[in-house]
Structure formats: C-alpha cells, structure tokens
Amino acid sequence: MLGEPTGPVEETLPPVTGYRMLLPDQWAQIPLRQGTEEAVRLILNDAYTRIPKDAPPDKIGPYKRELERRFRNAVAQAQQTKALDLYLPVKPMSGNFSLGASILVSETPLPARAEGGQGAEPTDLAVQLLSRDGVEGADLSSGEIDGALAVRREHVAQADPGEGTELASRRVEYIVSVPDDPDRWFVAAFSTIGGGHPRDELAEALVEWFDAVMANFGWRRG
Structure with missing residues (x-):
C-alpha cells in the first residue's frame, strides 16, 4: 500500500535515471x-x-x-x-504459459495548461492524469513511494470483445511524480483476470501482491 508522507529530503541526491521493480x-x-x-x-x-x-x-x-x-x-x-x-x-508455478496478469510501465506528461497543469497541486495533477481515460467510480488514495508523491487507482474494467478483451479485469495503477522533474510522471499499471472473475480470491491475492511490489519500488539514480 502507499506509504505515509515522510516530509522533504534534505540531502542532495543524484538525478533519477530509471526505476527498479523487484519481481x-x-x-x-x-x-x-x-x-x-x-x-x-x-x-x-x-x-x-x-x-x-x-x-x-x-x-x-x-x-x-x-x-x-x-x-x-x-x-x-x-x-x-x-x-x-x-x-x-x-x-x-503450474508450469503453464499464462497471460492472466501483466504490468505495463509508462511515462505521462503533465496535463495541458488549460486543464490546470500550471500551478495546480501535485495530487490534483495526478488525479487529472488518471482521469484522462474516463474511468468512473474508481478507488483513489495518495501517499509517497521512495520519497515521491504517488496516487493509486483501482477499478474493474469490463469485458470488451470488440477490443479483444473477453473477460473483465481488475486494474491497479500507480502514478508517481519523478523526483526533481515536475514534468514527468511514472505510471505502473497492473491488470489481472484473476481466476476468471476480477474480484475472486486469486484477483484479490494478486492485487495485494502488486501493492507489495510497489511498496518496494525505488528509483535508480546516476
């Protein structure tokens, strides 16, 4: 889960050059x-x-x-x-090749000036970025990950055979502000169909697992 804010870091750190995710x-x-x-x-x-x-x-x-x-x-x-x-x-673990879960890592820019990208609070910006795809009724929370502001969103995406998704999926996204670069946001998006239902026991366990992965997320610095 998201960590509690720890306050500003006083020491000078090398610039961020990448990320590390332990899997x-x-x-x-x-x-x-x-x-x-x-x-x-x-x-x-x-x-x-x-x-x-x-x-x-x-x-x-x-x-x-x-x-x-x-x-x-x-x-x-x-x-x-x-x-x-x-x-x-x-x-x-079963020895079978499976595509029942995935993690997609990307970057996203700030919202345009007309959307409130200039002068807005960082948490509000993160929510705006997550809201671009029109998802409604998602669970949102915020905190810090490795010293950076993070917003977590969780929701269920319904099946859409027209887009090649035959089953509904459980999705958890973390959007994290890249330290020392206010124009860059890191996004880690997890998706799983669980055992065939987005809220079954397997889906619940996998969501908890992904939260643990993000709790140990860190930046690579030059």
Whole structure:
C-alpha cells in the first residue's frame, strides 16, 4: 500500500535515471522501445523448453504457433500505448504459459495548461492524469513511494470483445511524480483476470501482491 508522507529530503541526491521493480523469477521484462524482438525470442525459446518431452509431435507445432501468437499480440498491444516496459508472468508455478496478469510501465506528461497543469497541486495533477481515460467510480488514495508523491487507482474494467478483451479485469495503477522533474510522471499499471472473475480470491491475492511490489519500488539514480 502507499506509504505515509515522510516530509522533504534534505540531502542532495543524484538525478533519477530509471526505476527498479523487484519481481519474482516467474516474471519477465519486455522492453517496448528497444530490444523488444530479442526479449520476445528469448522468452519464447525458454517456454518451448518446458514442453513435455512426451508430447505428441503433431501437437507441438500448433502449440508453439498459438503460444507465439498470443504472446506477440500482448506485446503488440502494449507497444501501441507508447509504454516503456511490459512485464508478464511467463513461468507460472503450474508450469503453464499464462497471460492472466501483466504490468505495463509508462511515462505521462503533465496535463495541458488549460486543464490546470500550471500551478495546480501535485495530487490534483495526478488525479487529472488518471482521469484522462474516463474511468468512473474508481478507488483513489495518495501517499509517497521512495520519497515521491504517488496516487493509486483501482477499478474493474469490463469485458470488451470488440477490443479483444473477453473477460473483465481488475486494474491497479500507480502514478508517481519523478523526483526533481515536475514534468514527468511514472505510471505502473497492473491488470489481472484473476481466476476468471476480477474480484475472486486469486484477483484479490494478486492485487495485494502488486501493492507489495510497489511498496518496494525505488528509483535508480546516476
């Protein structure tokens, strides 16, 4: 969960050059701007090694093709958002390849001057940024993460077969002000379908897990 504000930091720190997010080995990072194809190929090749050796030969080819199709579709959809990185659980405990959850990392600029981007309170700006997609009835909270203002939003996105989403999903987004750069905001967006329902026990457990991930989020400094 979001930490309580701790007050200003007096010491001078090196500038922020990136972020660190501690994830289990089952999760893989796919950079979306450079090195995407290399990362995709490594993940797929690793997944192929987990195909049972006694699998019928006539089933292996179709399985590989469907696996690659689903995985590449997920990456392509993420790239359309102009995000920085996509994280997927490519090594679930069950041994099966799964796309039932994801974390999408991106940056977003301040709202335009006409929207109140100049002179507005930082928390209000964060809420404005999160409100751009028209989501209503979301749960909002604010605090600090690694010394930076953060706003958390949680909601359920309904299924939209026209957009390729067959099931409703539980979504949790953290938008964090980048230290020493008031024009930059970091966004980490988590999504899961749980066990098939956005508010089932698995979805609840995964949301708690993601909150723990963000509680340990940190900046990389030069």
